[in-house]
Amino acid sequence: MAADKVKGGAERPRWSLDRLVETGLGRTLVRIAALLALIGAWQLAGNDTIGLLFPTFGRTLVAFWGLVSDGTLQVALLVTNQTLLAGIIVMLVVGIPVGIMTARVSVLDRIVTPYITFLVAIPVIALIPVIQAILGLTFAARVTVVVLFGIPYVIINTAVAVRRVDPVLTEMATSFGASRLVILRDVVLPAAVPGIMAGIRIALGQALIGMVVAELTIVGAGIGSLIADLQGRFRVAPVLAIAVTIVLEGVLLMTIVEWIERRLGRWSQS
Incomplete structure (x- = not known):
């Protein structure tokens, strides 16, 4: 044996x-x-001495607690996340329908694609002076920067996902007399869910970058202004603590998106 x-x-x-x-x-x-x-x-x-040297984890944790205990970090995050939330809503409400229509209407594809390619190809930060000249130092200007950083990836991935839906599925639905709206709702969108969610994940990462860049370059309250203030006073540990906080927020957002994707996966598989 x-x-x-x-x-x-x-x-x-x-x-x-x-x-x-x-x-x-x-x-x-x-x-x-x-x-x-x-x-x-x-x-x-890291180095535990106070100065411009890279701080240790312990020193960064102490700096983080100092920002939390006096409420500075919470206030900055509240202001910043208002910009981020508004930008994400605009990205999804505009980006997903435009991506779907771009994939299904050839004329719209020819109109939209060059501009989306332009936004992907150039650094969006180069457009910030133009945005600031048009919208000024306003909340709308910061939201616009966040949207421009992320929306191209929502549109591109949505369009690609819709184009890659198996034509056999749509032809079968058509043969059973389904209307275009029903085919879009019950066939195309469920099959395109993985691609759309992949685009949203990429767009969220870009939106976080746009959120910080907007507040660093466009005068206003929030995380960007707090970072600029701390950098001006050469306080490295608090700046690093804020950077880690932004990273953790990004991880939390990605976790939420993964949870939503799993829930939508049941609809997609059905």
Whole structure:
């Protein structure tokens, strides 16, 4: 009898690192271990003396607590996230329908595609002086910057996802007498969900960048102004604490998008 078999011929379970990582607990443990390793490396690479040197994790944590305890960070995040939320809403409300129509109406495709290519090809920050000249130092100007950073990726990925829907599905629905609206709602959109959500994930990352850039370049309250103020006083640790906060907010947004994508995945598969 083989050594790796028990009575009755069943194979003993073989535990390996790959199998452990594939489990939910394993993935969590790996992420925690990677995070602890990163924090340890950060602590070793940093410097605890106050000045312009790269701060340790402990010094950054103290600076973060100082910003939280006096309410400075919360107020800045509230103002900044108003800009981000408004920008995301505009990106989705405008970007997804334009992407769908671009994929299904050839004339609109010829009109929209050159401008979308233009926004992807050039650094959007170069357009900020133009936006500021038109809209001034306003909330609308900051929202516009956020939208311009992210909306091209929503439109492009939505259009590509709609174009890649299997034509057999639409032809079958047409043969059963389904209208264009019904085909779009019940066939095209569910099949295009993965591509659309991929575009939204990319757009959110770009929107976060646009949020900070808008507030650093267009005078106003929020995270950008707080960073500029701290940099002017050579306070490196608080600036790094704010940067880490923005990263954590980005991770939270991506987690929410993944949860929404899983929920929409059931509709897509049906």
